[in-house]
């Protein structure tokens with residue numbers, strides 16, 4: 001019978017690492033593994049990374065380390081920001097961005113694929129269409145695995161960068177009203193973000209088409225932390241009180257019935273007209289890609305934070321790689 005490896009006690013651990021440091025050789029699978037003190041630590045390192053990138057661009061903290069990027073679903077931001085993060089830290093990357101060109105197309109299983117990559121890489125970033133698949137893969141490798149999105153499950157590094165964005169843009173999280181808008185059923189980023197925000201004193205509004213509500217499981221978990229959550233099918237009642245408007249794309253690829261997708265895809269569109277009803281200090285976020293739910297005319301509004309959000313993601317992912325590899 002297969003016994004999962006104990007990663008932090010492996011005889012293969014590299015010499016010279018800070019093995020007692022938090023999250024050393026730890027899989028990053030879900031936001032549920034973080035407490036507020038962990039976030040302070042990660043964001044402290046991320047902030048330092050942003051300073052270093054601004055001052056010197058690239059430096060050798062992870063020189064000689066190798067990241068395997070293993071993506072079974074398309075990605076622009078997550079894949080390229082992890083690549084940029086590793087390379088800015090002096091390491092290098094094995095890119096498997098199109099699994100159909102790898103031995104996966106010959107039928108190789110996910111466990112065998114990660115066992116292969118652990119022979120060559122120090123850390124594996126994995127995106128996969130099935131909920132729970134990244135956690136399963138993590139059991140089959142002695143190298144740390146970072147969840148880059150598992151189907152409609154979680155996207156923990158996105159939630160971390162989202163929270164870092166709020167902190168950098170608004171200076172605090174406690175006391176904020178955060179409104180999540182769009183496809184809350186299939187959007188893994190909002191599942192992770194609401195769970196992470198439940199560590200703070202926030203109010204959460206969920207605005208979605210009737211057929212795409214926040215899953216009961218997430219609402220229940222967040223309610224256990226005594227967070228006020230309200231559900232709506234229009235933005236009007238909550239826009240004026242909103243500090244962070246987190247917009248998501250309706251995820252066409254998750255629909256079995258395309259007619260249903262067509263009916264809801266344009267239900268919410270953020271335009272300059274809509275922005276007139278928002279606070280002067282509100283920020284608009286989006287995990288991107290967008291497909292029309294925020295018009296390009298909004299991009300020039302200083303409250304549009306979604307392009308800055310991507311850059312914050314680089315610093316958070318640099319921090320995570322350095323932390324997991326014991327070099328933070």
Ligand code: CP
Pocket residue numbers: 074075076077078079149158287288289
């Ligand atoms: N936000 C996000 O996960 O984007 P990609 O799908 O481009 O990685």
